[in-house]
Every structure is written in structure tokens, then in C-alpha cells.
Amino acid sequence: MPKATRRQQPDTGRPSHGTVALILLLWLWPLWSHSSKGLKPVTVDFTGRIVTLAQGLEHPWSMAFLPDGRILVTERSGRLRLVENGRLASQSIFGLPNIISVGQGGLLDVALHPDYQKNGWIYLSFSAPGPTGMGTEVARARLTDNRLQDLEIIFRLERKSSTAHHFGSRLAFDRAGYLYISIGDRGKRPRAQMLHDHAGSIIRIHDDGRIPADNPFTSRPDAKPEIFSYGHRNPQGMALHPTTGQLWIHEHGPQGGDELNIIHKGRNYGWPIITYGVNYISGTTIGEGVSKPGMQQPDYYWIPSIAPSGMTFYTGDKFHQWRDSLFIGSLKFRLLTRLVLDGNSVIREEHLLRDELGRIRDVRTGPDGYLYLLTDAANGKLVRLEPGG
Amino acid sequence: MPKATRRQQPDTGRPSHGTVALILLLWLWPLWSHSSKGLKPVTVDFTGRIVTLAQGLEHPWSMAFLPDGRILVTERSGRLRLVENGRLASQSIFGLPNIISVGQGGLLDVALHPDYQKNGWIYLSFSAPGPTGMGTEVARARLTDNRLQDLEIIFRLERKSSTAHHFGSRLAFDRAGYLYISIGDRGKRPRAQMLHDHAGSIIRIHDDGRIPADNPFTSRPDAKPEIFSYGHRNPQGMALHPTTGQLWIHEHGPQGGDELNIIHKGRNYGWPIITYGVNYISGTTIGEGVSKPGMQQPDYYWIPSIAPSGMTFYTGDKFHQWRDSLFIGSLKFRLLTRLVLDGNSVIREEHLLRDELGRIRDVRTGPDGYLYLLTDAANGKLVRLEPGG
Numbered sequence: 001m002p003k004a005t006r007r008q009q010p011d012t013g014r015p016s017h018g019t020v021a022l023i024l025l026l027w028l029w030p031l032w033s034h035s036s037k038g039l040k041p042v043t044v045d046f047t048g049r050i051v052t053l054a055q056g057l058e059h060p061w062s063m064a065f066l067p068d069g070r071i072l073v074t075e076r077s078g079r080l081r082l083v084e085n086g087r088l089a090s091q092s093i094f095g096l097p098n099i100i101s102v103g104q105g106g107l108l109d110v111a112l113h114p115d116y117q118k119n120g121w122i123y124l125s126f127s128a129p130g131p132t133g134m135g136t137e138v139a140r141a142r143l144t145d146n147r148l149q150d151l152e153i154i155f156r157l158e159r160k161s162s163t164a165h166h167f168g169s170r171l172a173f174d175r176a177g178y179l180y181i182s183i184g185d186r187g188k189r190p191r192a193q194m195l196h197d198h199a200g201s202i203i204r205i206h207d208d209g210r211i212p213a214d215n216p217f218t219s220r221p222d223a224k225p226e227i228f229s230y231g232h233r234n235p236q237g238m239a240l241h242p243t244t245g246q247l248w249i250h251e252h253g254p255q256g257g258d259e260l261n262i263i264h265k266g267r268n269y270g271w272p273i274i275t276y277g278v279n280y281i282s283g284t285t286i287g288e289g290v291s292k293p294g295m296q297q298p299d300y301y302w303i304p305s306i307a308p309s310g311m312t313f314y315t316g317d318k319f320h321q322w323r324d325s326l327f328i329g330s331l332k333f334r335l336l337t338r339l340v341l342d343g344n345s346v347i348r349e350e351h352l353l354r355d356e357l358g359r360i361r362d363v364r365t366g367p368d369g370y371l372y373l374l375t376d377a378a379n380g381k382l383v384r385l386e387p388g389g
Numbered sequence: 390m391p392k393a394t395r396r397q398q399p400d401t402g403r404p405s406h407g408t409v410a411l412i413l414l415l416w417l418w419p420l421w422s423h424s425s426k427g428l429k430p431v432t433v434d435f436t437g438r439i440v441t442l443a444q445g446l447e448h449p450w451s452m453a454f455l456p457d458g459r460i461l462v463t464e465r466s467g468r469l470r471l472v473e474n475g476r477l478a479s480q481s482i483f484g485l486p487n488i489i490s491v492g493q494g495g496l497l498d499v500a501l502h503p504d505y506q507k508n509g510w511i512y513l514s515f516s517a518p519g520p521t522g523m524g525t526e527v528a529r530a531r532l533t534d535n536r537l538q539d540l541e542i543i544f545r546l547e548r549k550s551s552t553a554h555h556f557g558s559r560l561a562f563d564r565a566g567y568l569y570i571s572i573g574d575r576g577k578r579p580r581a582q583m584l585h586d587h588a589g590s591i592i593r594i595h596d597d598g599r600i601p602a603d604n605p606f607t608s609r610p611d612a613k614p615e616i617f618s619y620g621h622r623n624p625q626g627m628a629l630h631p632t633t634g635q636l637w638i639h640e641h642g643p644q645g646g647d648e649l650n651i652i653h654k655g656r657n658y659g660w661p662i663i664t665y666g667v668n669y670i671s672g673t674t675i676g677e678g679v680s681k682p683g684m685q686q687p688d689y690y691w692i693p694s695i696a697p698s699g700m701t702f703y704t705g706d707k708f709h710q711w712r713d714s715l716f717i718g719s720l721k722f723r724l725l726t727r728l729v730l731d732g733n734s735v736i737r738e739e740h741l742l743r744d745e746l747g748r749i750r751d752v753r754t755g756p757d758g759y760l761y762l763l764t765d766a767a768n769g770k771l772v773r774l775e776p777g778g
Contacts, residue, residue, distance in 0.1 A: 019408050195732075219632045220732060243608045244655065264653040266633060266733060276682075291680030293665075294688045294734060301682055343584075343609060344655060345683060 041337075041349040048319075049386040050357070053372075054088035057081065057380040062109045062170075062310075065367050067117055073374065073382060076106035080124070080148075083382060095148035097139045100129040103164025111171040113140075113207060121207065122148070125169040125181060128156070135160035135199075136169050136183055140207075154209030155181055155226065157198045163187035165234075166252075172238040175245045178204050178212060180228065180263075182235035182249060189272035192231050195223035200271065202235065202249065202263055204228035216266030231269035231295065233257075237311030237328055244344075248299075250308045250328060253277040254286060258305040259298035260326075262344060270295035277305065300339070300346040307332035309376070310362035316369030318387055329360030331376060336360055357383065430726075430738040437708075438775040439746070442761075443477040446470065446769040451498045451559075451699075454756050456506055462763070462771060463513070465495035469537075472771055484537035486528045489518045492553025500560040502529075502596060510596065511537070514558040514570060517545070524549035524588075525558050527570055529596075543598030544570055544615065546587045552576035554623075555641075561627040564634045567593050567601060569617065569652075571624035571638060578661035581620050584612035589660060591624065591638065591652055593617035605655030620658035620684065622646075626700030626717055633733075637688075639697045639717060642666040643675060647694040648687035649715075651733060659684040666694065689728070689735040696721035698765070699751030705758030707776055718749030720765060725749055746772065 059076040066072060071083040078099040079092040099107050105127030113121035120142040128137040135157030141148035166184030173179055185192040185200035192200025195217055203226045204215055217223035235251040247263040257277020261269055273287040274295050291297060302308070310329040314322045326339040326346075334355050340348035353360075361376035371385040448465040455461060460472040467488040468481040488496050494516030502510035509531040517526040524546030530537035555573030562568055574581040574589035581589025584606055592615045593604055606612035624640040636652040646666020650658055662676040663684050680686060691697070699718040703711045715728040715735075723744050729737035742749075750765035760774040 214634070216633055217732070223732075244605055245603070246655070262655075264656070266635070266651075267653070291686055293686050293690055295686055297680055297682050297684055297686060299683045343606075343612075 039346065039349045041351050043354065044338075044350045044352055046336075046352045046356075046385070048388055050353075051384045051386060052381055053086045053384055054081075054083045054382040055379060056088065057374070057382065058378060059106075059376055060361060060374040060380040060382065061107065061376075062111075062362050063364060063372060063374060063382065064110045064112050064122070065364075066112070071372075071382070072110050072122070074107045074110050074124070075380075076104075076108065077101050078107045078126075080107065080110065082146075088382075091146055093143065093146055093148060095141065095151060097124070097126065097137070097151060097153065098128060099126045100134045101127070102134070105134055105164055105167050108136075108167065108169040109171040111173065114173050114177055123171050123179065125171050127167055127169075128160075130160035133160040133162040134164075135186065136167050136181070138171065138179075138181055138209075152209075154179075154207075155203060155205060157183060158224070159186075159191075159197055159199065161186050161188065168232070168235050170236055170238040170249070172240060172247060173207075174240055174247060177207060179207055180204055180238060180247055182232070182238055182251075184234035184236075185232070185271065189233075192233060192271045193268070193273065195220065195227060195230060198224055198226065200232050201227045201230040202232065202247075228265060229263050229267050229269060231267075231271045231273070232261075233271040233275075236309045239311045239313055239326075242313050242315050242324060248311070248313075248326070250311055252307060253301070253305060255280050255283070255305055256301075256303040257286075258302040258308055260300035260339070260346070261296065262299050264296070268295050269298075276301045276303065299344060305332065306330040306335075306337060308337070310360065310364070310374070312364045312371075314365050314371060316365050316371070318369040319371070319385075322371075327363045327371065329363050329373065331359040331361065334358050334360070336363060336373065357381070428735065428738045430740050432743065433727075433739045433741055435725075435741045435745075435774070437777055439742075440773045440775060441770055442475045442773055443470075443472045443771040444768060445477065446763070446771065447767060448495075448765055449750060449763040449769040449771065450496065450765075451500075451751050452753060452761060452763060452771065453499045453501050453511070454753075455501070460761075460771070461499050461511070463496045463499050464769075465493075465497065466490050467496045467515075469496065469499065469513070477771075480535055482532065482535055482537060484530065484540060486513070486515065486526070486540060486542065487517060488515045489523045490516070491523070494523055494553055494556050497525075497556065497558040498560045500562065503562050503566055512560055512568065514560055516556055516558075517549075519549035522549040522551040523553075524575065525556050525570070525572055527560065527568075527598075541598075543568075543596075544592060544594060546572060547613070548575075548580075548586055548588065550575050550577065557621070557624045557640075559625055559627040559638070561629060561636060562596075563629055563636060566596060568596055569593055569627060569636055571621070571627055571640075573623035573625075573641075574621070574660065578622075581622060581660045582657070582662065584609065584616060584619060587613055587615065589621050590616045590619040591621065591636075617654060618652050618656050618658060620656075620660045620662070621650075622660040622664075625698045628700045628702055628715070630733075631702045631704045631713060637700070637702075637715070639700060641696060642690070642694060644669050644672070644694055645690075645692040646675075647691040647697055649689040649728070649735070650685065651688050653685070656685050657683060658687075665690045665692070688733060694721065695719040695724075695726060697726070699749065699753070699763070701753045701760075703754050703760060705754050705760070707758040708760070708774075711760075716752045716760065718752050718762065720748040720750065723747050723749070725752060725762065746770070 082089040109125040138155040141151035168182035168184035181203040237250040254277035257275040338350040359376040362374040471478040498514040527544040530540035557571035557573035570592040626639040643666035727739040748765040751763040
């Protein structure tokens with residue numbers, strides 16, 4: 001009889017394995033359903049030319065295009081280099097401020113004043129030593145021959161610390177001429193939520209370091225007046241949207257929590273209270289979840305994390321199909337990410353150059369309409385992407 | 390023997406009741422843990438005087454304080470009234486535009502130009518008829534004696550419809566002189582996500598109706614250039630933060646989904662894709678959940694919904710303990726809500742005047758530092774709150 005052949009399970013008073021599996025499934029469902037909502041990146045072949053303009057750069061971090069065609073390149077080890085006519089000048093630039101190069105710190109970003117042609121100001125971000133450790137500072141100076149002159153420090157992270165990671169340190173000017181500086185949480189998560197602490201924030205100052213009167217926290221005695229937005233982990237990409245003029249950033253998150261964010265005055269971007277990421281190694285959750293009233297959602301996020309670095313809206317005329325796309329380097333996956341946008345929405349993610357160049361530290365649209373990349377290595381390169389085969 | 394007394398359950402192959410309860414608990418946990426995070430409102434006695442300045446107002450909606458001490462009051466039925474020396478003028482003002490008064494529509498907001506003393510412009514929002522139904526329009530005009538002159542329509546909702554609810558229609562000027570107009574979704578949820586549709590958005594125009602060149606969607610041929618933010622359900626409160634100058638709004642949500650939002654250029658506030666509310670009556674969920682990348686979280690939300698209307702930051706000097714608090718009327722609970730702020734965060738919610746005045750439609754700080762309220766009724770009142778007993 002069929003009934004007799006049915007396998008008898010002892011009534012242990014505990015739920016069966018099937019029930020346990022069901023409970024686990026329901027418990028994990030919200031996590032799974034969240035992570036499945038991202039876009040699936042598409043791997044695309046780059047069919048153009050890759051022209052190496054310079055090599056032997058020691059962990060190059062950023063670049064700036066001088067109007068005379070020369071390119072300034074920072075090396076994290078603390079040197080500022082010049083590339084001229086496709087050749088790296090052997091002599092590096094003198095007269096830099098006091099820079100401490102350790103871990104992720106060193107000489108980091110370089111940017112030109114929007115009116116550089118008139119005033120000659122070059123801006124540098126770097127890790128500077130202090131009595132309690134190190135932290136980001138920003139200087140401006142003028143370049144004469146091979147030397148920086150008129151150097152002045154216009155921003156100092158106040159609470160320096162001994163941790164050697166999460167410096168942030170990207171620089172960007174907006175159309176009104178304000179200078180934005182990204183500052184990481186310095187490896188101490190709660191600092192990103194503290195308004196009396198520069199760490200974990202986007203800073204906004206005038207070109208000479210003065211604090212804009214309309215910064216969001218100038219009237220709060222308990223807040224640093226330079227802070228424009230906060231709750232950031234380690235932002236290492238900033239660029240101005242070519243049509244809206246809004247500031248876009250990305251930031252390294254924990255596992256699954258790299259974020260793309262449009263920056264709005266005074267907003268809290270949530271780290272470490274909310275994140276789509278989880279702790280590395282343990283996989284345990286961080287903070288309170290993925291959202292909270294009063295805190296910004298990312299505009300896009302990466303699962304898995306790509307370790308983003310550098311960022312540019314492609315505004316050149318050499319690659320028509322790339323027009324107004326957002327390009328971001330990936331350190332971890334050794335590739336270049338292209339985000340196709342519809343307004344402010346990311347509608348497609350492409351992966352280019354995977355494993356062809358190594359870790360990509362910076363990407364910029366050149367004034368000639370080509371795309372320029374820096375690779376992060378002891379023997380790093382400056383390369384230019386050109387169409388054609 | 391103890392073992393023999395244990396109640397035997399037949400092995401039915403199905404999970405036990407306890408297991409089912411456990412599954413249900415885990416399943417519902419995310420919902421429950423969300424809803425328990427809000428602040429618990431505190432009921433507070435108002436110990437001051439309530440002075441009635443006018444009654445017999447037919448569903449008054451908004452008020453504006455003229456420099457000469459008179460108060461303009463709109464009646465939803467389509468009349469603009471004057472209160473002078475604590476007396477309602479029997480004659481209403483002539484020369485209004487063509488207004489259709491039905492359901493939640495009619496003559497709604499009134500606001501003065503920031504330079505009213507110089508140019509005399511008074512702004513009115515109202516429901517206007519059109520070939521396909523009705524929708525919000527905004528006019529400006531000058532008041533001479535008892536008559537509006539120089540009247541011109543400076544904004545028209547394009548897609549009018551026959552629904553008689555969710556008009557929004559609050560008006561506010563920012564410090565740069567831009568005029569903001571809140572527009573509801575007209576009872577058709579998907580309209581709030583459509584950029585080619587004014588419904589469900591915050592509009593931003595110049596004082597004469599021209600479109601600001603830096604509006605977020607001016608370069609998109611598929612979008613209405615007047616739109617400043619979108620994804621709103623029915624915003625009926627707007628006020629400028631006294632120190633940051635940012636625009637704050639609230640909006641009627643579905644059950645549990647009333648929201649307080651700080652408005653940022655170009656942002657999507659999520660309705661009806663994300664909301665903390667659920668459908669009335671059925672209690673079923675709406676959209677995709679409470680958060681989504683690229684969409685704004687509310688800065689505060691109400692569970693249960695209070696049906697908010699009117700909003701003012703108290704900037705007067707008559708109630709020192711209320712300084713810089715945010716006051717919002719509640720239609721549903723017939724009370725006045727006070728939100729105590731720490732920066733942009735709501736840290737306490739107080740309920741005042743519950744059932745003492747009825748449905749509160751508008752609340753404003755008067756130029757004399759007192760708080761003024763309008764009650765929503767066929768025999769509505771204008772009252773002034775004063776300290777003391």
C-alpha cells in the first residue's frame with residue numbers, strides 16, 4: 001500500500017529541514033531582491049588605438065591639461081610631473097608643499113583654476129603631516145618654468161589621524177567658481193556623520209579658501225562651515241555634469257556599496273548609517289539598512305564593488321557614440337566603466353579594456369576630445385584613447 | 390512519566406502553527422521595523438490666547454499680510470477677502486480670473502511679490518477650466534481700492550482633467566526671487582513621474598512667468614521646462630527655511646505616507662514608485678517599496694497620516710520657545726503640528742490645539758510675530774495665537 005511506503009519522520013517537535021529552508025529564504029529575500037535590481041554590466045571591446053604618452057610614473061593619481069598642451073601629472077609618492085609633446089619631462093616640479101606619502105596618501109589631485117589663463121592658479125590636494133597624524137590639505141600656487149611660486153594652503157583637514165587610508169581628495173570647480181574637495185572618512189566611520197569634523201564630507205570653498213556665506217552649516221556653531229554635504233565614505237571621483245552643471249561624485253563603499261551621487265547642499269549621504277554594502281570578509285550588514293528618511297539614496301550603486309577612481313563626462317567630439325557618457329576607472333577590476341545616461345538616470349553600464357591596462361586611477365576628457373587614462377602602478381602610464389584600429 | 394503526558398501531534402507533513410507564526414513574523418518584520426522608527430508625537434496644551442479676527446469665511450485657504458496691516462484671505466469658493474483692523478470687509482475683491490470651484494479646487498493660494506512695496510504684484514493660484522477639464526493656473530495682478538488690475542496669467546497646467554482633487558497649488562518665493570508652485574498629481578498617480586506633464590511636480594518660474602535658464606530640464610525636449618522637481622503626490626505646504634533659504638514642502642501621501650521634503654533641483658521624490666504609505670481601505674502596498682536609488686527619501690514622514698496643510702517656520706519674537714520651529718496644520722486630526730528642528734532634522738513632534746479649532750488649512754507667522762491660522766469649514770475662521778492666558 002502506498003501509505004506504508006511513506007518514510008516516517010520522528011516527531012522531534014522541531015521544524016523540518018524544508019521548513020527551515022523556507023524560513024531562511026523568506027529571511028534573506030529582502031537582501032536578495034535588492035541586490036538583483038542593479039543593471040547587469042555589458043563587456044564591450046574597445047576597437048580604437050591606445051597610445052602610451054608616458055610611462056615610469058610612480059602611482060600617478062591625477063592630471064590637468066595646461067593651455068599650452070602640456071599635461072601636469074601627480075605621482076602619489078609626492079612628485080608633480082610634466083608631459084610635453086608625448087614625453088615625460090625627466091625633471092619634476094620644485095616648490096611643492098610638505099607632503100606625507102604613505103598608504104593611500106601622498107600628492108593626489110591637481111586642477112586648474114577656471115580662469116587659469118588669466119591668473120595662473122594651480123590647485124593641489126595632498127596628505128599633510130600634523131601633530132596628531134595626517135590629513136588632506138589643499139594648496140594653490142603658480143607655475144613658473146619648473147617651480148611652484150606664490151604657494152598658499154587654502155584648506156586644512158583639522159582632525160588629522162594616523163590611519164593611512166580613505167583620504168578622498170578629488171578637486172572640482174563648479175560654474176560659479178566654487179572649489180569642491182572630497183574628503184574620506186579617514187577609516188573611522190562615525191566621523192562621516194559628524195558635522196564638526198571635515199572627514200567624510202564634500203567641502204565647498206572660494207578659490208582662495210574663504211568660506212561661502214551660503215554654505216549650509218555656516219550658522220551652526222557646532223558645524224564646520226566648509227562642509228557642503230556629509231555622510232560620505234571615500235569619494236575619489238568628482239565631475240560637473242556638462243548640461244546641468246551639477247556636481248556628481250562617486251565613492252568607494254564597503255562590499256557592494258560603491259555609490260554614484262549627485263551632490264545637493266546640506267544633504268546627508270548616509271554613511272555609515274545606510275549603505276547598500278556589507279562588511280568585507282564577514283559579509284555582515286552595516287548600520288541600519290539601505291534607506292532612511294532624511295538621508296540620500298545613491299543615484300546608482302555597484303554590486304559587486306568596482307573600487308571606482310577618477311571620473312569624467314565625455315564631452316569630446318572624437319567618439320560620437322560616447323557623447324555625454326560618464327567614464328569611471330575601476331581599480332579592482334582593472335577596467336574602464338562607461339555609464340550611459342538618460343537625464344540623471346544610468347540606463348546602461350559597459351565595461352571596457354578589462355585587464356588590458358591594469359588598475360585605472362584617473363580618466364579625463366582631453367581638450368583635444370580624446371580620452372586620457374592613468375594607470376595605478378609603480379610603473380604607471382598615461383595613455384590616450386583614439387578612435388580607429 | 391513526563392514523556393507520556395506530552396501531547397502528541399499527528400505528523401501531517403505540514404509545518405506546525407508555531408512555525409507558521411514564526412514565518413509570518415519574519416516575513417512582516419521589515420514592514421514592522423520600518424513603521425516603528427518614527428517619532429511619537431507629544432500632545433501639548435496651548436496656554437496662550439486664541440483671538441478670532443474673522444469668521445464666516447467660506448473654506449478659507451490662504452492668507453497674505455499687506456504692509457498696511459490688512460490681511461488678504463482666499464476662499465476656495467472663489468472669493469478674495471480683506472480683513473482690516475480685525476474685521477472682515479463685507480465686500481470681496483473684484484476682477485479675479487476665471488476660477489472653477491469644485492471638490493478640492495477653487496481659489497487657493499495668495500502670495501505677495503518679495504518687492505511688493507515697490508511693484509504691488511499679488512499672486513494667486515486657482516483651478517481654472519479648460520477644454521479637457523480643470524487644472525492649476527497662477528495669475529498676478531495689482532490691487533487698487535477693491536479691484537484687481539493688470540491681471541496676467543503667468544502659469545497654466547497644460548493637461549487639465551476632470552478629477553477634482555490633488556491640485557497642490559501652494560506658492561512661495563525664494564531669496565533669489567524665483568516663484569515656486571506646487572502641483573498635485575491630479576489624482577492620476579503615473580502623471581507624477583512624467584516629465585512632459587506638469588502634474589505631480591514643483592514648478593519654478595521667474596516672477597513674470599518666464600522660464601529660468603538654469604531649470605533642470607530646459608535642455609530636454611521631452612520635458613516641461615518649468616519643472617524643478619517631480620514625483621510629488623499632493624503638496625499643500627511650502628515655506629523657505631529662515632537660515633538656509635532652502636525650500637521645504639510637505640505633501641499628502643496615501644495612508645502613512647505624508648511627507649516633509651527639502652526640495653533640490655531636478656530630483657525625483659518617488660511618488661508613486663516609492664512611498665512609506667499604503668493604499669487607503671485595502672492597506673495594500675503601493676509601488677516598489679520605501680526606497681530606490683536615484684529617488685529622494687522624505688526628510689520626515691507621518692504614520693498615521695495627518696493630512697497636512699499650510700506651513701510656516703516660526704520666525705516671530707512673541708513665542709521664544711517656538712523660535713525656528715516648523716508649524717503645519719492638520720486637516721484630519723484637527724490640530725496644529727509643531728516640529729522642533731536640529732538643523733534639517735526633526736527631533737520632536739508636538740500636537741497643539743487638538744479639536745479646539747477644527748481642520749486647520751493654513752498657518753503663517755505674521756509680521757507682528759504672532760501665529761495666524763485659518764480653519765477649513767463652511768464657516769471658517771481667521772485666528773491669531775498670542776502668548777499669555
